[in-house]
Amino acid sequence: MLLLALDTSTSAITAAVHDGREVLAEASSVDARAHGELLAPRIAEVLAAAGVTAADLTDIVVGVGPGPFTGLRVAIVTGRVMALATGARLHGVCSLDALAFAACSAVDNGELVVATDARRKEVYWARYAVGSGAAGEHADPVVALTAPAVCRPADLPAEVRGLPVVGRGSLLYPEVFGTALPGFLDVSAGALAALAARRLAAGGQTGAVLGGTEPLYLRRPDAKPQVVAT
Numbered sequence: 001m002l003l004l005a006l007d008t009s010t011s012a013i014t015a016a017v018h019d020g021r022e023v024l025a026e027a028s029s030v031d032a033r034a035h036g037e038l039l040a041p042r043i044a045e046v047l048a049a050a051g052v053t054a055a056d057l058t059d060i061v062v063g064v065g066p067g068p069f070t071g072l073r074v075a076i077v078t079g080r081v082m083a084l085a086t087g088a089r090l091h092g093v094c095s096l097d098a099l100a101f102a103a104c105s106a107v108d109n110g111e112l113v114v115a116t117d118a119r120r121k122e123v124y125w126a127r128y129a130v131g132s133g134a135a136g137e138h139a140d141p142v143v144a145l146t147a148p149a150v151c152r153p154a155d156l157p158a159e160v161r162g163l164p165v166v167g168r169g170s171l172l173y174p175e176v177f178g179t180a181l182p183g184f185l186d187v188s189a190g191a192l193a194a195l196a197a198r199r200l201a202a203g204g205q206t207g208a209v210l211g212g213t214e215p216l217y218l219r220r221p222d223a224k225p226q227v228v229a230t
Contacts, residue, residue, distance in 0.1 A: 010186040113163045115153075122152050
């Protein structure tokens with residue numbers, strides 16, 4: 001396995017290469033308005049650092065969000081094009097899963113909430129059980145207890161607000177959330193790659209197999225086609 005992971009669902013523009021055992025290279029930039037400009041340089045950087053080319057890739061994994069429309073689609077479209085050009089298998093993973101997985105070591109077989117910036121004074125969020133005992137033997141290390149959702153922080157369920165939290169929601173709305181776990185504000189492509197490699201190696205035993213690359217927007221787009229009467 002030689003896997004390239006990409007994510008532009010948060011403020012981070014992030015890419016990583018994984019060989020099925022470990023992350024060989026990872027590069028990230030943080031700029032909420034430069035996903036399109038910065039992703040290609042990050043991809044070139046990690047491929048060079050890993051000593052491989054795009055033609056060597058067996059798998060490409062993209063974070064499918066949820067995230068804002070413009071930024072989110074950059075990694076997804078890039079991954080689709082690269083898979084088409086190289087013949088690599090293409091997979092999608094919920095970006096919130098990657099953030100939960102990154103924080104597994106900070107929560108010993110417990111629960112947490114992932115809350116990222118949805119703009120418009122809202123958050124994208126989901127609740128997770130994390131750790132080696134999340135769902136039994138051979139289990140996925142992160143198990144989503146709720147589907148990804150978007151809402152105002154004040155509308156979050158009371159039981160969610162008291163959980164440890166990762167993502168920029170904790171930074172933007174500290175009065176709403178429980179204990180913020182430091183160091184997990186944005187998606188890491190290294191964590192995304194490691195989670196994807198683990199799920200691929202499990203061969204679907206975990207019940208959390210990799211999916212397609214349809215983006216999780218969770219909102220209708222602001223721009224809509226105008227119907228002109230004839």
